[in-house]
Amino acid sequence: MRDKIIQAQNVSFQYEDGAAPAVDDITFTVDRGEFLAVLGRNGSGKSTLAKLLNALLLPTAGELTVDGLRAVTEDDCYEVRKSCGMVFQNPDNQIVTTIVEEDCAFGLENLGTPPEEIRWRVKAALSDVGMSEYAEASPSMLSGGQKQRVAVAGVLAMRPKIIVFDESTAMLDPIGRRDIFAIAQRLNKEEGITVVWITHFMEEAALADRVIVMDAGKIALEGTPKQVFSQTDRVLALGLDVPGMMKLADRLRKAGLPLKEGVMTVNEMVVELCRLK
Amino acid sequence: MLKNITLGQYFPGNSLIHRLDPRTKLLATIALIAIVFVAQGFSGFLLLAGFVVACAASTGIHLKFLVRGLKPLMFIILFTFILNLFFQTGGTVLISIWIIRITSNGLRMAGFMAARLILLVLSSQLLTLTTSPIALTDGLETLFRPLQVIGFPAHEIAMMMSIALRFIPTLMDEADKIMKAQKARGADFETGGLIARAKAMVPLLVPLFVGAFRRAEELALAMDARCYRGGKGRTRMKQLKFQGIDGLAALVIAALLAAVILLNRLNLF
Numbered sequence: 001m002r003d004k005i006i007q008a009q010n011v012s013f014q015y016e017d018g019a020a021p022a023v024d025d026i027t028f029t030v031d032r033g034e035f036l037a038v039l040g041r042n043g044s045g046k047s048t049l050a051k052l053l054n055a056l057l058l059p060t061a062g063e064l065t066v067d068g069l070r071a072v073t074e075d076d077c078y079e080v081r082k083s084c085g086m087v088f089q090n091p092d093n094q095i096v097t098t099i100v101e102e103d104c105a106f107g108l109e110n111l112g113t114p115p116e117e118i119r120w121r122v123k124a125a126l127s128d129v130g131m132s133e134y135a136e137a138s139p140s141m142l143s144g145g146q147k148q149r150v151a152v153a154g155v156l157a158m159r160p161k162i163i164v165f166d167e168s169t170a171m172l173d174p175i176g177r178r179d180i181f182a183i184a185q186r187l188n189k190e191e192g193i194t195v196v197w198i199t200h201f202m203e204e205a206a207l208a209d210r211v212i213v214m215d216a217g218k219i220a221l222e223g224t225p226k227q228v229f230s231q232t233d234r235v236l237a238l239g240l241d242v243p244g245m246m247k248l249a250d251r252l253r254k255a256g257l258p259l260k261e262g263v264m265t266v267n268e269m270v271v272e273l274c275r276l277k
Numbered sequence: 278m279l280k281n282i283t284l285g286q287y288f289p290g291n292s293l294i295h296r297l298d299p300r301t302k303l304l305a306t307i308a309l310i311a312i313v314f315v316a317q318g319f320s321g322f323l324l325l326a327g328f329v330v331a332c333a334a335s336t337g338i339h340l341k342f343l344v345r346g347l348k349p350l351m352f353i354i355l356f357t358f359i360l361n362l363f364f365q366t367g368g369t370v371l372i373s374i375w376i377i378r379i380t381s382n383g384l385r386m387a388g389f390m391a392a393r394l395i396l397l398v399l400s401s402q403l404l405t406l407t408t409s410p411i412a413l414t415d416g417l418e419t420l421f422r423p424l425q426v427i428g429f430p431a432h433e434i435a436m437m438m439s440i441a442l443r444f445i446p447t448l449m450d451e452a453d454k455i456m457k458a459q460k461a462r463g464a465d466f467e468t469g470g471l472i473a474r475a476k477a478m479v480p481l482l483v484p485l486f487v488g489a490f491r492r493a494e495e496l497a498l499a500m501d502a503r504c505y506r507g508g509k510g511r512t513r514m515k516q517l518k519f520q521g522i523d524g525l526a527a528l529v530i531a532a533l534l535a536a537v538i539l540l541n542r543l544n545l546f
Contacts, residue, residue: 054502078504086502093492094499098411098443105514107503118514140446154503 005162005194006030006053011062012217013048022048024217025062030196032161035188037205037225038198040214041239046198049214050166053196055080067161082111084162085155089170091147100142100150101126101135107158118157125157126150129183145176152183162194163187170200177201202229202243206264213238226262245269288406292336293522295407299416301523306404308530312537313396321540322392328533329399336407346402347395354394361387414438419517425508432508440496448489455484 007029014021023045030036040046051057052064055071067083069076085107088094097103104122113121126132129149139147148168155163165184169177181197181204188195197208205211211228213221215238221228229235229242232250236242242250249263249272263272289295294302309325316322333343347354361383368382405413418435425431456466459480466477 051498056498056501078506081502081504086499088495088499088502090492090495092447093495096443096496096500097439102411102514106500106505109512109514110504110506112510112512115512115514115516118512122514138446139443140450158503 003032004029005032005034005067006196007063007065009063011052011059011064013052013057014060015048021060021217023052023059026214026217026219027062028212028219028222030162030194033188033192033194035185035195035197035207035209037208037211038196038214039200039202039205039211039240040220044214045217046214047166048217050086050164050196050198053162053164054084054086056086082158083160084164085158085160086164086166087148087151087155087168089167091144091151091171094151095139095147095154098138098140100131100137100139103139103150104154104157107154111158121157121159122153125153128156128187129153143176144172145179148172148176148180149183152180156187160193162196164196164198166198167200169204181207202241206243206246213240215239226264229264230261287409288336288338288342289409290337290407292407294332294336294403296522297407297526298517298519298523299408299412300420300517301519301526302404302408303413303416303420305526305530306400308534309400310397312530312534313393313400315534315541316393316537317541318544319388319392320543321537322389322396324536324540325396325533326392329396329403332403333399336403338403338406342406343399343402347398350394350398354391357394358387358391361390410442411439414442415513415515415517432511436508444489444492447492448485451488452481452485455481 009027010025011023011027012021012025013023026049038046038049048057052059053066055066055077058071058077063070066080069080069083071077071080095103096106101122104125105118108118108121123132123135126135129152131146131149131153134142134146134150139150142150151168152163163184165180169180172180184195184197185207187193197204199205206225206229208225211221211223211225212219213228213235220238221231221234229246232242232246241247243264245264245266245268249259249269253259257276259272259276263269297305309329313322313325316325330340333340362379363377363383365383365386366378366380368380368385370378370380371384372379408416414435417438418431421429421431421434456464460466464477464480466474466481468474469477
């Protein structure tokens with residue numbers, strides 16, 4: 001059994017002015033090295049969950065352990081944030097300085113890392129996201145996708161074990177979106193970083209190891225993408241869409257074609273349709 | 278329209294003065310301003326003017342830029358000139374009409390003040406034209422760091438300045454977008470008197486401010502997420518380092534001071 005890097009036991013969070021808890025008594029685990037997608041409509045509690053993982057918010061009830069740490073004191077919070085980085089939605093609002101490489105260095109500077117070490121870790125992080133040639137550039141000259149890559153590099157330089165992407169592709173154009181997702185996948189596969197990918201895009205979730213669907217602060221569905229998306233009606237009822245091929249497969253099945261469950265990509269659909277001939 | 282606004286008017290380059298440590302430039306500028314007040318004769322001012330112009334020439338910045346910076350201050354310079362001209366007494370009387378008396382001493386002092394102000398503006402302009410705003414901020418932070426002992430928030434001020442610099446282009450873009458959105462709905466920013474135009478800006482400023490607050494909140498969260506907890510225990514990737522040219526600059530400034538004192542003693546003119 002792989003060890004659990006995130007363990008949530010009956011975790012709840014209630015905003016002070018909120019009537020209902022934003023996250024309501026949820027229990028789940030994340031394996032080390034897993035790529036977990038979290039889906040849910042607006043207001044379902046996904047972003048609150050992300051902030052809980054990063055100790056930006058502390059649970060009002062329940063126990064949350066991230067990389068063996070439970071955030072209780074302020075110092076614990078910084079330890080949690082060190083091992084669990086976060087990339088936010090708006091690329092403009094998470095870049096702090098006027099030079100790309102200095103922004104990458106921001107987190108390490110906060111941790112009090114020696115200057116020479118910062119220098120080479122920033123270099124490595126920027127080359128990891130393919131932004132080396134923009135090291136001296138001003139963030140305001142970059143596209144949304146490039147800014148988001150800088151934000152990823154800034155988190156990466158801190159060498160986190162987990163990176164939470166909180167709808168990090170929502171404001172990007174299709175190319176930028178594909179780029180950031182590919183980077184997240186590569187970091188997950190090659191560097192073994194656990195990824196929690198919060199998104200609206202089903203196509204992205206379909207490529208995750210596991211999917212959690214949230215609704216009204218609770219976990220509504222959980223399982224592999226195939227298990228989750230094959231429950232087309234449930235997923236639609238939760239205000240989400242299913243990947244196009246799954247929808248097509250579902251309709252073909254309802255029309256009487258004996259397609260097997262879990263057709264998600266165009267390739268799988270082609271194989272499946274050819275098998276019918 | 279909003280794109281034309283530049284802040285600090287940094288003029289990128291790779292001259293000797295550009296490459297000086299920002300701290301050196303800050304201190305040298307302060308020293309230069311002090312020297313301007315040490316000078317007690319036109320020979321001294323001439324020397325200083327020559328020095329500033331030579332510095333400007335070495336940076337490749339057109340004199341036109343420097344002179345342009347004087348324009349907004351022309352009124353103040355003229356005002357002090359006239360004030361000194363009329364109210365300084367002593368020396369031989371040059372002109373005397375009604376109650377107005379212009380004396381040789383007055384003329385001299387008026388000339389001094391104008392020369393001082395012009396030199397002051399030119400030398401501080403040289404600083405902002407050759408130092409990027411971010412380098413300037415870094416320099417200020419390091420220079421003021423000793424004052425942190427008595428509770429001066431050097432790091433916080435520097436951080437605020439750099440965040441402000443970072444968000445100026447972002448907010449400009451946003452203002453531009455809001456303006457276009459409102460123009461598309463029939464808003465008129467360009468006609469009418471001053472008051473009408475100022476009023477037209479209100480619907481632009483309200484969403485801009487709301488947006489800025491939202492951004493500030495998100496940025497604070499993002500900074501928190503990257504373990505920001507103030508200046509304590511913080512290191513910097515880019516360390517400011519004094520180099521040979523910084524020592525050279527100090528020598529040049531010292532020599533300049535000596536020369537000005539010497540000229541004062543000689544009492545040439």
